[in-house]
Amino acid sequence: MDYNLLWYILVGVLFTGYAILDGFDLGVGALLPWVKDDHDRRVFYNAIGPVWDGNEVWLVTGGGALFAAFPVVYATVFSGFYLAFVLLLFALIFRAVAIEFRSKEPWIWWRRGWDVGFSAGSTTAALLIGVAMGNVVWGIPLDARGEFAGTFLGLLHPYALLMGVMTVALFMMHGAIYLHMKTEGALQNRIRGWINPLIIAFIICFALVSMATLLYVPRMVAILRAQPALFGVVVLLVLAVANLPREIHRNRDTAAFVSSCATMGLLMALFGLGMFPHMVYSDPEPAHSLTAYNASSTRKTLEIMTLIAAIGVPIVLAYTASVYYIFRGKVKVGKDSY
Amino acid sequence: MNVEILSRVQFAFTAAFHYLFPPLSIGLGMVLVMMEATWLRTRDPVYHNMARFWTKVFGLIFGLGVATGIVLEFEFGTNWATYSRFVGDIFGSALAAEGIFAFFLESGFLAILLFGWDKVGPRMHFFATCMVALGAHFSAVWIIVANSWQQTPAGSHLEINGVAAAAGQAFDPAAGSARMVIDDFWGVVFCPSSMDRLSHTLVGAWLAGAFLVISVAAYYLLKRRHTAFAASSIKFGLALAVAASLLALVTGHHSAAGVAENQPSKLAAMEGLWKSGPDAPLHVFGWVDSENRRTVGPAIPGGLSLLVGGSASHEVRGLDSIPEDLRPPIQATFQFFHLMVAIGMALIGMSMWGAWLWWRGKLDSPDTASTRWFLRLAVPAVLLPQIANQAGWFTAEIGRQPWIVWGYLKTSEGLSAVVRAEQVLTSLIGFGAIYLLLFALFLFLLNRKIQHGPETIEESHDLPENWRKQARA
Numbered sequence: 001m002d003y004n005l006l007w008y009i010l011v012g013v014l015f016t017g018y019a020i021l022d023g024f025d026l027g028v029g030a031l032l033p034w035v036k037d038d039h040d041r042r043v044f045y046n047a048i049g050p051v052w053d054g055n056e057v058w059l060v061t062g063g064g065a066l067f068a069a070f071p072v073v074y075a076t077v078f079s080g081f082y083l084a085f086v087l088l089l090f091a092l093i094f095r096a097v098a099i100e101f102r103s104k105e106p107w108i109w110w111r112r113g114w115d116v117g118f119s120a121g122s123t124t125a126a127l128l129i130g131v132a133m134g135n136v137v138w139g140i141p142l143d144a145r146g147e148f149a150g151t152f153l154g155l156l157h158p159y160a161l162l163m164g165v166m167t168v169a170l171f172m173m174h175g176a177i178y179l180h181m182k183t184e185g186a187l188q189n190r191i192r193g194w195i196n197p198l199i200i201a202f203i204i205c206f207a208l209v210s211m212a213t214l215l216y217v218p219r220m221v222a223i224l225r226a227q228p229a230l231f232g233v234v235v236l237l238v239l240a241v242a243n244l245p246r247e248i249h250r251n252r253d254t255a256a257f258v259s260s261c262a263t264m265g266l267l268m269a270l271f272g273l274g275m276f277p278h279m280v281y282s283d284p285e286p287a288h289s290l291t292a293y294n295a296s297s298t299r300k301t302l303e304i305m306t307l308i309a310a311i312g313v314p315i316v317l318a319y320t321a322s323v324y325y326i327f328r329g330k331v332k333v334g335k336d337s338y
Numbered sequence: 339m340n341v342e343i344l345s346r347v348q349f350a351f352t353a354a355f356h357y358l359f360p361p362l363s364i365g366l367g368m369v370l371v372m373m374e375a376t377w378l379r380t381r382d383p384v385y386h387n388m389a390r391f392w393t394k395v396f397g398l399i400f401g402l403g404v405a406t407g408i409v410l411e412f413e414f415g416t417n418w419a420t421y422s423r424f425v426g427d428i429f430g431s432a433l434a435a436e437g438i439f440a441f442f443l444e445s446g447f448l449a450i451l452l453f454g455w456d457k458v459g460p461r462m463h464f465f466a467t468c469m470v471a472l473g474a475h476f477s478a479v480w481i482i483v484a485n486s487w488q489q490t491p492a493g494s495h496l497e498i499n500g501v502a503a504a505a506g507q508a509f510d511p512a513a514g515s516a517r518m519v520i521d522d523f524w525g526v527v528f529c530p531s532s533m534d535r536l537s538h539t540l541v542g543a544w545l546a547g548a549f550l551v552i553s554v555a556a557y558y559l560l561k562r563r564h565t566a567f568a569a570s571s572i573k574f575g576l577a578l579a580v581a582a583s584l585l586a587l588v589t590g591h592h593s594a595a596g597v598a599e600n601q602p603s604k605l606a607a608m609e610g611l612w613k614s615g616p617d618a619p620l621h622v623f624g625w626v627d628s629e630n631r632r633t634v635g636p637a638i639p640g641g642l643s644l645l646v647g648g649s650a651s652h653e654v655r656g657l658d659s660i661p662e663d664l665r666p667p668i669q670a671t672f673q674f675f676h677l678m679v680a681i682g683m684a685l686i687g688m689s690m691w692g693a694w695l696w697w698r699g700k701l702d703s704p705d706t707a708s709t710r711w712f713l714r715l716a717v718p719a720v721l722l723p724q725i726a727n728q729a730g731w732f733t734a735e736i737g738r739q740p741w742i743v744w745g746y747l748k749t750s751e752g753l754s755a756v757v758r759a760e761q762v763l764t765s766l767i768g769f770g771a772i773y774l775l776l777f778a779l780f781l782f783l784l785n786r787k788i789q790h791g792p793e794t795i796e797e798s799h800d801l802p803e804n805w806r807k808q809a810r811a
Contacts, residue, residue, distance in 0.1 A: 149756075
């Protein structure tokens with residue numbers, strides 16, 4: 001395996017970590033309007049309270065790793081998607097400060113206001129992440145220097161929007177399964193009732209995205225045609241999704257959550273397999289595409305980064321796991337809570 | 339307005355706003371470590387109360403730091419794409435290292451610091467506090483390394499169309515695709531300015547944290563609220579302030595000597611020095627008169643030569659040795675620099691005054707006239723390190739113009755080619771409105787927190803369960 005492939009995978013792993021971890025935070029945000037009672041809402045906030053900002057760090061580190069390993073991709077995508085990324089920043093800012101500020105005052109208007117910020121910020125962020133992914137799959141116009149040659153409105157085509165809606169549905173499903181694990185009693189029963197409809201909503205979106213991809217972006221599945229063994233990823237993905245209602249039905253909430261995480265990981269794996277070696281596909285001029293080979297840093301930098309990752313990542317995983325372990329179990333709203 | 343001005347204004351605004359918070363997390367993190375260590379040593383509940391109260395303040399500050407920090411990482415790509423392609427091989431690794439070594443550490447252990455009081459014992463909590471403080475310091479390390487490398491590039495070379503460029507060549511879009519390429523990672527980390535700038539930035543951050551504690555405690559003492567809590571808190575703040583204000587002088591001196599050597603045009607602008615030569619004067623304050631190429635104001639003759647070279651006969655390069663198109667904005671660099679220095683001196687004075695009162699045992703008695711005056715001045719003094727930290731960064735960043743990567747890439751050349759002025763204007767207005775709202779809410783909530791005051795646990799048996807076992811009987 002060469003360093004470019006290794007970093008293609010590692011950047012993918014970081015963004016997958018972000019999708020899995022912050023995915024449930026954003027899903028919880030999108031689900032917040034579904035409960036009205038202040039105590040129930042506080043349970044939602046405190047279910048993600050100790051972990052959400054650590055989860056957002058996966059995005060920050062993924063962005064940093066993209067900048068370091070594939071600066072041309074980072075520069076092209078971030079400047080090309082200018083307004084979309086600025087909107088994503090606004091959404092993430094509102095999400096963050098809403099969590100921090102909401103519990104500081106008891107006034108109803110204050111809490112309602114921050115609930116809107118939290119919920120709208122989370123939903124918008126999920127939608128924009130999906131739209132950006134959709135555009136990366138679909139391809140964007142690049143000029144000979146690898147600069148974006150399209151417009152903001154051009155990014156809002158039906159395929160990208162469909163991917164955005166699917167991402168919202170996926171994160172809501174994932175968030176509900178996470179909440180099911182962190183709650184108890186009557187609230188847990190209500191959340192359990194949301195899960196199956198959310199799974200169905202996700203499956204519908206996923207079926208539509210799959211059909212659209214097969215019809216309009218067949219290069220995304222070329223690798224599956226070339227190497228049929230990789231169809232195993234699709235099989236595992238379908239099994240992971242099918243396993244969700246089963247685990248919920250048997251009331252094994254942790255197993256359901258693991259299955260939901262696996263669903264997201266496998267979806268990202270499919271995305272990564274389909275794209276490789278492209279990182280930004282240029283349409284209509286495929287020769288201008290950015291790949292893991294023509295858009296990367298030098299081999300020396302990739303070597304240094306590999307060393308940094310080899311030292312840092314095991315430590316990060318160890319204490320991230322410890323923090324999740326310390327805060328395991330059902331949410332109790334107490335004196336230090338949000 | 340063109341896209342360059344708008345992008346520069348937006349970056350300056352979002353970075354300056356963000357930089358209100360990280361120094362407070364770094365400094366307050368140090369104070370929290372000191373407080374919890376003292377609890378572990380004395381087992382006196384008053385230190386637990388202090389740690390609890392300041393942790394809540396820390397949480398508020400940290401949240402805003404996180405929310406506003408991610409913006410900067412995105413902006414390199416959104417607004418400065420040409421720059422990002424040019425420096426990615428070097429700058430990107432430092433940024434990724436910051437994520438892996440610093441942000442994960444901070445945010446992971448922050449959960450225990452804020453919400454772990456009932457979940458873990460005091461030793462584990464203390465460990466988590468140390469890790470959060472360490473993470474905050476690490477994040478300063480990597481971002482300062484990244485910034486310093488641009489001020490004084492080392493451990494790297496320029497490559498044009500895949501071939502190493504000759505010495506003295508800079509970015510030229512006509513010549514083909516150019517980028518900086520790494521030669522030696524440690525050469526980048528220990529580039530000539532990184533350690534001077536890191537140490538100076540960190541002590542500036544400690545001052546910000548220390549004076550926040552001093553200010554709030556002084557307010558309580560004057561109002562005669564939570565006096566035991568305040569009298570003890572203020573000593574933690576003062577201990578850090580005394581050390582940091584003196585260290586600021588030492589690290590500031592080293593930084594200035596480094597600037598003289600590596601970035602002569604910046605030093606000349608900082609001091610408004612027009613003529614090269616020995617006996618360069620040091621201005622106490624002044625006004626740069628660019629038309630007549632002079633700087634007016636009281637000055638110590640030979641002071642600058644003495645400071646940067648060790649003797650009055652040391653030659654210092656003036657603006658006359660710098661081509662006009664390679665000079666930074668002189669007035670702004672000069673004024674921000676002098677503002678920072680003046681505040682630095684005032685902070686030494688405040689710290690010494692407080693230490694003297696402490697030594698005389700008068701610090702917590704607001705009935706004494708001298709103490710009352712000290713406390714009255716200490717309350718607004720929370721603003722001073724903040725202003726000095728901002729002024730210091732404005733000096734550093736304005737003073738390196740026109741370069742974004744010293745000697746290789748100009749700021750005007752680093753922009754995103756595809757981003758248009760009206761897009762940047764839209765985002766700038768958005769950030770302006772949102773940050774204004776956040777700033778007002780931050781001040782409002784901080785003030786509410788201070789007015790509410792600490793929860794007071796008088797007796798050890800009221801401590802959280804895990805702590806009670808180890809508390810003083």
